[in-house]
Amino acid sequence: MPKVTLVYPKWQKIPEQTEFHLPPHGPVCVAASISEHYDVTFVDENVDAIDFSQRPDAVLLSMMLTCQQPRGREIAEKFRALGVPVIAGGISTMLHADEVQQYVDSVFLGETEGGRLAGVLRDLEQGRLAKRYDFFHDFPPIESIGPARRSILNDEKYVYRGVRMVDLVHASRGCRFNCFPCSTAYLGGRKFRPRPYDKVVEEVSGIDNDRLFIVDNSLAQDRDWVMGLFDALIPLKKKWISHPIVDEDAVIARAAEAGCWYVYQAVFDTSDVIRNRVKRLKDHGIGVEAAVLLGTDNQDADYIKRLVDFLLEIDVDMCEFSILTPFPHAPITATYEREGRILHRDWGRYTTAEVVFKPRQMSPETLQEMYCYAWETFYKEMPQSLRMARLFTDLVKKEMADGTYKAMSLGRDRKWAAN
Numbered sequence: 001m002p003k004v005t006l007v008y009p010k011w012q013k014i015p016e017q018t019e020f021h022l023p024p025h026g027p028v029c030v031a032a033s034i035s036e037h038y039d040v041t042f043v044d045e046n047v048d049a050i051d052f053s054q055r056p057d058a059v060l061l062s063m064m065l066t067c068q069q070p071r072g073r074e075i076a077e078k079f080r081a082l083g084v085p086v087i088a089g090g091i092s093t094m095l096h097a098d099e100v101q102q103y104v105d106s107v108f109l110g111e112t113e114g115g116r117l118a119g120v121l122r123d124l125e126q127g128r129l130a131k132r133y134d135f136f137h138d139f140p141p142i143e144s145i146g147p148a149r150r151s152i153l154n155d156e157k158y159v160y161r162g163v164r165m166v167d168l169v170h171a172s173r174g175c176r177f178n179c180f181p182c183s184t185a186y187l188g189g190r191k192f193r194p195r196p197y198d199k200v201v202e203e204v205s206g207i208d209n210d211r212l213f214i215v216d217n218s219l220a221q222d223r224d225w226v227m228g229l230f231d232a233l234i235p236l237k238k239k240w241i242s243h244p245i246v247d248e249d250a251v252i253a254r255a256a257e258a259g260c261w262y263v264y265q266a267v268f269d270t271s272d273v274i275r276n277r278v279k280r281l282k283d284h285g286i287g288v289e290a291a292v293l294l295g296t297d298n299q300d301a302d303y304i305k306r307l308v309d310f311l312l313e314i315d316v317d318m319c320e321f322s323i324l325t326p327f328p329h330a331p332i333t334a335t336y337e338r339e340g341r342i343l344h345r346d347w348g349r350y351t352t353a354e355v356v357f358k359p360r361q362m363s364p365e366t367l368q369e370m371y372c373y374a375w376e377t378f379y380k381e382m383p384q385s386l387r388m389a390r391l392f393t394d395l396v397k398k399e400m401a402d403g404t405y406k407a408m409s410l411g412r413d414r415k416w417a418a419n
């Protein structure tokens with residue numbers, strides 16, 4: 001049986017962020033596209049070490065973030081020196097395609113379902129692996145996306161202080177918006193691609209974890225579809241986190257009924273729109289983790305101070321501050337390039353914890369200081385661990401109320417159908 005090792009390179013974790021690791025989602029979807037003909041091993045290097053004494057028939061390198069690039073290159077070079085062919089794919093491979101092409105045997109651009117990865121593995125076995133497989137914007141039929149193959153995960157590593165991490169799942173791909181700091185429009189061509197409800201229900205109900213993270217780019221793209229999704233989720237009694245949801249009372253109420261636990265809500269200003277959005281979520285018993293971008297052109301140091309005060313005042317449960325980062329193919333990047341504002345392209349430092357461009361109204365040093373100020377000030381009165389514990393307490397109360405609370409279990413349904 002040919003052996004393939006799927007590798008997710010490590011990156012430097014942001015010191016301010018919560019200590020736990022979430023299970024990566026891309027690789028479990030890739031693994032679901034590999035048939036039983038192959039023996040698949042997965043290494044998430046953020047939690048496990050790679051065993052370079054193994055000689056699989058191929059290494060599949062999965063990279064989501066720009067800051068995984070330097071380590072991805074090292075891993076590829078090591079395996080190739082041992083005579084093991086390396087095939088790279090994933091979001092960061094698509095964003096850095098030409099660079100990645102230089103250090104791997106084959107680059108895969110696009111999504112693996114619909115038999116696309118199967119074809120590559122066939123070529124590999126027949127000794128005719130191509131340098132590039134270009135399925136960029138040539139998306140597989142959305143119905144071909146089946147349940148992810150979560151059995152490849154080393155579950156023990158995704159437990160934090162005795163609490164099992166959420167499992168990740170997606171109900172749609174793509175995003176029709178084109179926000180200035182985001183590469184998603186480039187990756188998905190602004191096409192919203194919802195999965196059929198029955199496929200989502202099949203996948204969600206097969207996950208032996210009642211706590212999920214629905215990682216869709218945005219649940220604010222199609223009101224009717226979102227309402228239908230929540231209706232389909234209600235009977236499953238799962239509890240879940242998501243990116244923003246359509247900001248409307250009826251929709252938020254339905255989300256809460258469907259098990260929405262907390263939302264990552266982008267907070268970009270101190271307006272009443274944000275104030276009311278946060279209030280609406282909280283009024284429906286949904287927690288809010290604010291995702292806050294620092295360093296936009298309208299911000300100076302005073303603005304960031306006001307923003308932090310505002311976040312405390314509107315009482316968001318958690319905050320994740322990120323420094324605006326000009327990632328490849330994000331709309332903002334072309335502007336900064338034109339204006340000569342990009343300081344370097346040392347990808348390992350593109351973590352969103354470090355300033356890599358010249359802000360308009362501050363020096364890079366001031367922005368770096370304000371980033372530290374924001375984290376420290378927001379969590380001064382109530383530290384992150386306590387706030388997280390408070391969110392968990394709310395969750396447990398919800399689970400107890402509907403009889404779904406159970407002690408941690410790490411069993412896995414080992415079945416998948418290659419897609």
Ligand code: B12
Pocket residue numbers: 014017022023024025026027029030060061062063064065066067087088089090091092095108110111112113117168170174181182183184187215216217320321322327328330351352
């Ligand atoms: C979900 C998500 C997250 C989740 C978790 C993801 C996880 N653990 O897997 C959370 C919320 C934790 C997250 C966090 C962050 N994220 Co994020 N995230 C996403 C999002 C919305 C979707 C990714 C996803 O899971 N898609 C679904 C899966 C199935 O698709 P996929 O990964 O593309 O995989 C398919 C193909 O790529 C391919 N494939 C994948 N691997 C391989 C390998 C091989 C060999 C082959 C052949 C094919 C292949 O096949 C797969 C199946 O079809 C993307 C945006 C987007 N739409 O891409 C941003 C995105 C990846 N995130 C981004 C960023 C910036 C971040 C943060 C840095 C934000 C922050 N400041 O904190 C953090 C960093 C993570 C950390 N510190 O832990 C950026 C990346 C920018 C960059 N160039 O680095 C993106 C692109 C959004 C954006 N702003 O542009 N993120």
Ligand code: SF4
Pocket residue numbers: 175176177178179182183184185217218
């Ligand atoms: S930030 Fe969110 S809503 Fe905006 S383009 Fe990116 S994925 Fe879509």
